[in-house]
Amino acid sequence: MPATHRPEATSPDLVIGIVGCGVMGRGIAQIAALAGATVWLNDTRAEAAHAARDTLANTFGMLVEKGKLQRDAADSAIGRLHAGADLKELAGCHLVIEAIIERLDAKKELFRTLEDIVGPDAILATNTSSLSVTSIAAGLKRPQQVVGFHFFNPVPLMKIVEAIGGLMTSPEVVDYMLALGRHWGHAAVRAKDTPGFIVNHAGRGFGTEGMRILAEDITDIPTLDRILRDGPGFKLGPCELMDLTGLDVSHPVMESIYQQYYEEPRFRPQPLTRQMLDAGAIGRKVGHGFYRYSADGKKEVPAEPAPSSALPPSVWLSQARPELAARIAPFLQAAGVTVESGDTPSSEALCLVTPLGDDATRCCAAQGLDPRRTVAVETLFDLTRRRVAMTTPATDAAYADMARGLLGADGAAVSLVRDSTGIVSQRVVAHIINIAAEIAQQGIAEPADIDRAVTLGLGYPRGPLAWGDELSAGTVLTILNNLLQETGDPRYRPSLWLRRRAELGLSLLHREI
The missing domain is CATH 3.40.50.720 (NAD(P)-binding Rossmann-like Domain)
Structure with missing residues (x-):
């Protein structure tokens, strides 16, 4: 009854x-x-x-x-x-x-x-x-x-x-x-x-931006995962996560949400995961995805390049963004290398720049530096375990090796990547924060609920809106604006929710009346 x-x-x-x-x-x-x-x-x-x-x-x-x-x-x-x-x-x-x-x-x-x-x-x-x-x-x-x-x-x-x-x-x-x-x-x-509700909607930034970085040939699969684990603090890198979930599950979701939003550029998948799905290389469950797995499920990962012992004759640290330069200055001083203090570098100095959504080439050109001696450094995230150095297309191999030696002189791991707008972590985290801001803008969920759902549902180290507050909404806005200007890709256009709060000095968790 x-x-x-x-x-x-x-x-x-x-x-x-x-x-x-x-x-x-x-x-x-x-x-x-x-x-x-x-x-x-x-x-x-x-x-x-x-x-x-x-x-x-x-x-x-x-x-x-x-x-x-x-x-x-x-x-x-x-x-x-x-x-x-x-x-x-x-x-x-x-x-x-x-x-x-x-x-x-x-x-x-x-x-x-x-x-x-x-x-x-x-x-x-x-x-x-x-x-x-x-x-x-x-x-x-x-x-x-x-x-x-x-x-x-x-x-x-x-x-x-x-x-x-x-x-x-x-x-x-x-x-x-x-x-x-x-x-x-x-x-x-x-x-x-709405497509993806909160969690699957908010999760579009991590994997799709990671795949975009691979598509641009900025770095390889293991390095991408290491950077995003050791810097921002994700439990798994995007390739590790997709291997665990299985591309037979994750790729259709990427395509579905992209199509349901009428091809919104923020959710655009990359051809790589479709090719892997078609090839049956879907991840751990079949022993082969982004990585290969042994019979007992253990991931086979290539060893990192050996640390460099090379050091530059001196190093010049750009002060174009003094608050970012201050984050890496102690590591340079601890290495025992002469840190130049002039407005321009000497003729043999390694030149270090600190991008914020832009790339090493743009920083180099804007400051009139020699691109053969210029290397960019990631500064926004945890620098204790790993540091990320980024070359220009013209950086001399010897200077790239010096940068690796200098940044790893205290035993920290150093990853070297090719020139990229937003390096690696900046563009991934800013993209995640921007999507969460847009979820709030569309009234899909309350700001606090967005963060609660994402941390519990995706295991991110922070809720995306709280993360935006930690970095500052203005910093995230600068990264996105520079990404948009450099690439011309509407994928990076800032959410109005983010822009308004950056301009008013409001928390991204602020709830409107």
Whole structure:
């Protein structure tokens, strides 16, 4: 019999159905049952639903063995799990969450069937990661009861869920899902029904800009990943991350969001990942992606170039941006090399410049320096473990080696890259911050929720808007303006949200009235 009344989200009387018993469905069932809900597992194959229940029982048992769950709580949760293959068994559910194949037609057909089975108060929630909630609800009898409830894999560990209202979704339904997500132990954030919602939208900057750097032949794959791990502090570089996720998953998402935004340049993918996908080089799961993997899954990484012991006769440090020069001056002094103090360098000095969204060539030309002796240095991010030196197209190999020796004299790793607007880390981080600012500008989510969702959903070292405050909105704006001017690519046009706050001296987390 259909349920006639939906209890509070925290009520032990709540009965939910989960359609689709794969990894995501099982994860959602796990946190729901542990939080006190009765859960009906449903799959087109009855054996799959029963296998999912058995898997969850084993999971609860392991949690008990590790001391993370009491035995009586595990037994109680197992007792609340039911399995079947007939959708009619979900008639008494107050909420049904689908975690089936990511196909619009399949989800629409499922919900059309379900709304004739469940009660008029029942909520139909989709765990879609990239499809429109509005499109899924279109043509249903009760589109106001359809909502997005997007978890991340693995559900029990990724403590974030997005609650997404379609154009016809009742605000009360979204509020209910937010309360439910919090009751299940997750940070629950409200998002508009837009391509990628918050997390997958915000995540477009990291991978696509990394691929753009490779496309420009600025550096190689291992160096790109090392720079972004050791400087800004990402847990994985973009190539490592795509290998872990698998290009069969990540590339279609890149293409989908790019196309759904009518080819917005900020989300433009690169041909490389499409070629790799076509070739079957999709990552760790097949033993070959950006890296090769041994049979036990260990990544094979080429060794870094040996450190340089060469030192310049003297070094001249540009004061065009004194606040940036001050960040590397101590390393130069500690190396014991003469640091020139004149307005212009001597004829043999290594010339160091500090770009901010521009490249070594532009810095060199603007200051009248000898390009054969000029090297740029990244200054914005952590300099304790790794330093990044960038040559001009004319830099002499001997001076590049001197720069490596000088910057690594205290034992820090040094990566040498070719000339690039925004070096590596500046352009990647500024792009991430700019996309987050645009998410705020479009009202997709509140600024604080954007940062919360990104840190929990993507594992970034900081929320992008807080990161923009740390660097200063003015600095990020300068990087983007220089990238836009140098490349002419609208990909780098600054968000108005960012520009206005930079000009007014406001935090990027400032919430407007």
